[in-house]
Amino acid sequence: MHRITREKLPHHIAVIMDGNGRWAKKNLLNRIMGHKKGAESVHLVVKTCRELGIQYLTLYAFSIENWQRPKNEIRALSSLLEEYLRLELQEMKETGIKLITIGDTDRLPKTVRDALSDAIEETSENSGMVLNLALSYGGRDEIVDAVKRILRDSKSTDIDENTITKDFFSNYLHTANIPDPDLLIRTSGEYRLSNFLLWQLAYTELYFIDVLWPDFSRDDLIKAITDYQQRERRFGLISDQLSEN
Numbered sequence: 001m002h003r004i005t006r007e008k009l010p011h012h013i014a015v016i017m018d019g020n021g022r023w024a025k026k027n028l029l030n031r032i033m034g035h036k037k038g039a040e041s042v043h044l045v046v047k048t049c050r051e052l053g054i055q056y057l058t059l060y061a062f063s064i065e066n067w068q069r070p071k072n073e074i075r076a077l078s079s080l081l082e083e084y085l086r087l088e089l090q091e092m093k094e095t096g097i098k099l100i101t102i103g104d105t106d107r108l109p110k111t112v113r114d115a116l117s118d119a120i121e122e123t124s125e126n127s128g129m130v131l132n133l134a135l136s137y138g139g140r141d142e143i144v145d146a147v148k149r150i151l152r153d154s155k156s157t158d159i160d161e162n163t164i165t166k167d168f169f170s171n172y173l174h175t176a177n178i179p180d181p182d183l184l185i186r187t188s189g190e191y192r193l194s195n196f197l198l199w200q201l202a203y204t205e206l207y208f209i210d211v212l213w214p215d216f217s218r219d220d221l222i223k224a225i226t227d228y229q230q231r232e233r234r235f236g237l238i239s240d241q242l243s244e245n
Contacts, residue, residue, distance in 0.1 A: 004052065004222060008229045010182035012056035013049060014204070016196055017042070019188030019212030026212070032076045037214035039084055046088075046131060048218050050095050052225070056130045056178050060196050064104065064138030078109050081135075085115040089122060096128025102174035103137030130178060137174075139198030146172035175200055183228045185221075187213045205231055 017038060024034030042059065049057045062077060092099060099119045108116070116135075149172050153159060170176065180200040186192075189210035193201065207224045209216075 004225055005229050009053060010228055012179050012181045013054055014058040014181035014184045014197060016060045016186040016194060017213045018186060018190055020214060023212040023214040031073060034214060035077060035080055039080055041213055041216045044218060045221055048221055050097060050129045054129060058132040058134060058181060060134045062135045063195060064136055064141055078112050082112045082115045085119045089119050092123050096126045097123060098126040098130050099123045100130060101133045101135050103135045105135050107136045132178065139195045142174050143199060173199060183207060185224050187211055187216050
């Protein structure tokens, strides 16, 4: 039984939800069924994080590289996302979840964009937990986009090399209004970031688990948070310095 200390909860958890396709193959099903089963894990993790009091949850739902997948799979993923938003909206409103997104959502089908717009608008006043969906998102693309926007602003405002600090640059990222993740969870046994939040994960605690996303349980999430709470986060300092603060 894993026990969580409420005082040391991560403020922000990010999740790379990996393994839907392999789960489907393992269970002799098509990949679409794997994504449908994975949507159930999304519901479970969002609900559990809200109950635990996690303030921010970012889910890597669709990467910029995923556009290279077969068209039928992309259509199915789009339909699943739209269905998820329609089905979950009422519960998000009732439980105080605020929905936001990062990524190039303009590339999504109009019906999905409309469902996103509705959900974002109808949950905009909620303050219980922020659910951040990374859609058509890539970490390198986000950084390049930030540089481009800084260059555009430099034509009309006073920006020089002394202006550009880490905090200044962070304000041009898609995540400008939310804190960096404290904990990153990646499922399916893979050990890589896959172009996810490359700037924001600089000091994030990484947790990899050999469980396919559709099989990811509440207990797996609790275990990840418990592991996080046992770590010492030094941010470049030494232990003695932390004890002095």
